[in-house]
Amino acid sequence: MSRIIACYKWVADEADMKINPDMSVDLSKAKGKISDYDRNVIEAAVQMAKISGDLAVTLTFGSPKAKLSLKDALSRGPAEGFWVNSEMAEQADGAASAKVLAAAIDKIGDYKLIICGEGASDTFARQVGPSIAARLGIPCVSSAIKMELSGNEVKVSRKLEDGIEIVAAQLPAVVCILPEINRPPIPGLKAVLDAGKKPTREYKIEELGLLDSDLGARNETIEFKAYVMNRKNIVLDGETAVDKVQALVGSLKKEGII
Amino acid sequence: MGEENQFDAVVVGAGPAGLACAYLLAKAGKAVLIIERGDAPGAKNVTGGRIYAYALNLLDQELLEDAAWERKVSHEEIMIIDGKRSITIDYHDPSLTEGDQSIQSYTVLRAVFDQWMAGKAEEVGAMLVCGIRVDDLIQREGRVVGVIAGEDEIYAEMVIAADGVNSIMAQKAGLISDLKKETVGVGVKEVIELPAKTIEERFKLSQNEGSARMILGCTQGIHGGGFLYTNRESISLGCVFMPQEIVQHGQQVHDIFQELKMHPAIYPLIQDGKTVEYSAHLVSEAGLRGMPAQLYKEGLLLVGDSAGLVINTGYSIRGMDLAILSGIAAARAILGENDRSKIGPAYLAEMEKICLLPTMRLSDGYTQLLDIPRIYSNYPQLAIGVMQRLYKVDGQIPQNLKKQVMEAIDESGLTLWQMIKDGFKGVRSI
Numbered sequence: 001m002s003r004i005i006a007c008y009k010w011v012a013d014e015a016d017m018k019i020n021p022d023m024s025v026d027l028s029k030a031k032g033k034i035s036d037y038d039r040n041v042i043e044a045a046v047q048m049a050k051i052s053g054d055l056a057v058t059l060t061f062g063s064p065k066a067k068l069s070l071k072d073a074l075s076r077g078p079a080e081g082f083w084v085n086s087e088m089a090e091q092a093d094g095a096a097s098a099k100v101l102a103a104a105i106d107k108i109g110d111y112k113l114i115i116c117g118e119g120a121s122d123t124f125a126r127q128v129g130p131s132i133a134a135r136l137g138i139p140c141v142s143s144a145i146k147m148e149l150s151g152n153e154v155k156v157s158r159k160l161e162d163g164i165e166i167v168a169a170q171l172p173a174v175v176c177i178l179p180e181i182n183r184p185p186i187p188g189l190k191a192v193l194d195a196g197k198k199p200t201r202e203y204k205i206e207e208l209g210l211l212d213s214d215l216g217a218r219n220e221t222i223e224f225k226a227y228v229m230n231r232k233n234i235v236l237d238g239e240t241a242v243d244k245v246q247a248l249v250g251s252l253k254k255e256g257i258i
Numbered sequence: 259m260g261e262e263n264q265f266d267a268v269v270v271g272a273g274p275a276g277l278a279c280a281y282l283l284a285k286a287g288k289a290v291l292i293i294e295r296g297d298a299p300g301a302k303n304v305t306g307g308r309i310y311a312y313a314l315n316l317l318d319q320e321l322l323e324d325a326a327w328e329r330k331v332s333h334e335e336i337m338i339i340d341g342k343r344s345i346t347i348d349y350h351d352p353s354l355t356e357g358d359q360s361i362q363s364y365t366v367l368r369a370v371f372d373q374w375m376a377g378k379a380e381e382v383g384a385m386l387v388c389g390i391r392v393d394d395l396i397q398r399e400g401r402v403v404g405v406i407a408g409e410d411e412i413y414a415e416m417v418i419a420a421d422g423v424n425s426i427m428a429q430k431a432g433l434i435s436d437l438k439k440e441t442v443g444v445g446v447k448e449v450i451e452l453p454a455k456t457i458e459e460r461f462k463l464s465q466n467e468g469s470a471r472m473i474l475g476c477t478q479g480i481h482g483g484g485f486l487y488t489n490r491e492s493i494s495l496g497c498v499f500m501p502q503e504i505v506q507h508g509q510q511v512h513d514i515f516q517e518l519k520m521h522p523a524i525y526p527l528i529q530d531g532k533t534v535e536y537s538a539h540l541v542s543e544a545g546l547r548g549m550p551a552q553l554y555k556e557g558l559l560l561v562g563d564s565a566g567l568v569i570n571t572g573y574s575i576r577g578m579d580l581a582i583l584s585g586i587a588a589a590r591a592i593l594g595e596n597d598r599s600k601i602g603p604a605y606l607a608e609m610e611k612i613c614l615l616p617t618m619r620l621s622d623g624y625t626q627l628l629d630i631p632r633i634y635s636n637y638p639q640l641a642i643g644v645m646q647r648l649y650k651v652d653g654q655i656p657q658n659l660k661k662q663v664m665e666a667i668d669e670s671g672l673t674l675w676q677m678i679k680d681g682f683k684g685v686r687s688i
């Protein structure tokens with residue numbers, strides 16, 4: 001039995017985001033949550049492990065605030081939760097996160113599959129999965145909407161612009177999934193209660209053989225501003241319903257939407 | 259704890275009632291599970307905004323020290339509105355912000371307060387699960403032995419129904435039938451953000467001081483009233499109405515509330531503020547008469563709003579403090595009685611001891627008084643009419659006072675006979 005590792009990110013809940021009059025964004029009151037797409041990641045790992053008889057576990061790189069995420073993640077089914085605890089996570093970019101996660105995966109060991117989201121729901125930089133694979137020297141398949149383990153291969157359906165590509169990769173591999181891959185259920189009461197009893201493991205950066213200085217972001221966020229999309233406020237007139245629908249269709253065509 | 263997932267107590271609902279009970283039980287070493295359907299405690303809860311501190315003091319004196327309150331109420335205000343005119347009476351007692359904490363009251367925001375209280379219960383060992391709705395009770399031979407949430411069953415020695423007004427748990431236990439229209443009001447509320455300094459200037463408050471205002475005559479004759487509470491950096495403004503009267507009047511709650519916001523005596527208080535929260539909730543209005551005949555069943559106790567424990571006197575609403583008291587009484591009954599079949603009666607005895615039931619009985623008269631429809635239009639109109647005449651100086655020969663008052667009575671549509679009857683009812687009720 002080897003491990004199927006689901007990587008997730010603990011992000012600020014955008015529902016609690018406040019926009020100030022000067023368009024700056026206030027996240028100080030925002031609660032944390034598991035990135036929406038990463039709920040699919042955890043569910044995918046649980047489903048795969050159920051079929052293959054392997055062990056689904058979770059892994060996150062987060063600040064002390066992410067401690068809250070462990071119970072949430074484990075209530076979704078995995079057997080064990082790993083957490084790399086460092087303040088550095090707050091400003092880490094994709095490269096730094098991948099460095100930490102790859103080191104942690106190495107430490108956890110005995111893995112056959114690593115599942116990541118195509119991107120995180122806050123930054124959606126699409127870096128972490130491929131960079132982890134590069135660091136571990138294993139294959140990476142992105143844009144997955146279906147996957148299947150057979151022997152020492154993973155077979156993945158990739159959603160492309162104009163079609164679906166089916167590829168096979170040698171295990172161990174990293175698969176980055178799109179949210180279409182599954183519909184994660186809301187954990188039930190017993191699942192939540194059980195989560196509290198599951199083992200968790202916390203790593204410090206140094207335990208992974210890394211230094212804080214290794215984790216400096218290579219790009220720096222200079223400004224974080226809200227963007228306002230002005231509504232067009234078009235009122236469609238028309239005597240009959242048919243007139244109105246025609247006006248609507250005409251208007252949508254004019255906008256190049258249909 | 260016997261078999262797996264078996265608790266000493268399961269508390270349904272993380273409001274003040276459930277949390278108070280869970281806190282005490284957990285502190286006494288019981289295995290307690292609190293189940294809350296909101297994503298976090300307080301997420302779904304609406305209150306006007308004032309809690310009386312004595313209840314927290316009874317729960318645990320230490321809790322009072324760092325309670326998550328907004329401002330200490332030292333201004334008690336009553337506002338009467340008729341059309342664009344208004345009277346505001348402001349009773350100010352600055353000593354209420356210092357000294358004996360147990361006679362004070364605080365304004366609170368539930369999202370903050372409930373979470374703080376839940377944190378305290380967790381600190382002493384209670385287990386809290388959010389985002390899960392309890393759907394049913396497990397009952398065996400007339401006894402409640404657990405709860406059902408989705409597909410999961412959880413067993414417990416005792417289940418505490420703290421799920422608020424219109425309690426599903428109480429219904430499933432057969433203790434209340436469906437909601438009666440005339441026993442609940444509909445409350446709507448906005449939280450309007452303003453800088454602390456602005457609030458202090460507008461309400462003439464010193465730092466930490468707060469005001470609590472009840473508003474009469476703002477409901478266009480409908481049984482109900484308004485409220486306004488100052489928080490640290492926001493104002494809670496709302497209205498409570500009797501729903502069936504709204505239907506009869508053919509009016510929209512939203513429109514009446516909007517008119518209150520735009521009232522010339524209210525608007526300047528909230529001007530330039532930003533509405534950050536709009537909510538609506540039921541509020542039990544019937545006092546003693548709204549309480550279920552039975553507050554328990556073997557294995558189950560009803561606490562807080564699920565037991566109908568709200569007192570609305572017209573000049574204040576009390577629900578959160580009574581919720582906490584009932585939670586305390588429930589915990590004391592459970593801790594003091596080993597025989598499960600005797601916990602229910604012990605709960606009632608504890609409610610007597612903690613002065614909860616006597617208070618409910620005493621306030622019954624208010625509920626009757628508030629049933630007089632004239633309170634919501636004619637009397638506010640009369641008070642304003644008298645004021646208007648009293649302060650009018652226009653160079654004409656003034657009329658004598660008695661005549662002026664009679665004129666105002668006439669104008670308000672009241673008859674002397676009605677007033678005598680209402681007055682009698684009023685004196686009797688208090």
Ligand SMILES: Cc1cc2nc3c(=O)[nH]c(=O)nc-3n(C[C@H](O)[C@H](O)[C@H](O)COP(=O)(O)OP(=O)(O)OC[C@H]3O[C@@H](n4cnc5c(N)ncnc54)[C@H](O)[C@@H]3O)c2cc1C
Pocket residue numbers: 270271272273274275276293294295296299300302303304305306307308309310390391392393420421422423426444445446447496497498539540541561562563564567568575576577578579581
């Ligand atoms: C507009 C308005 C103004 C008010 N003003 C005041 C005031 O100024 N002062 C005052 O003291 N009182 C006031 N009250 C009354 C006060 O809010 C209530 O009496 C008090 O909140 C009752 O506490 P409780 O714990 O019994 O119920 P609630 O606070 O209602 O808590 C019940 C909890 O149970 C949860 N729940 C419900 N069903 C389920 C389920 N099936 N499964 C799991 N969880 C469930 C809910 O999400 C909620 O968290 C006001 C009420 C309203 C509506």
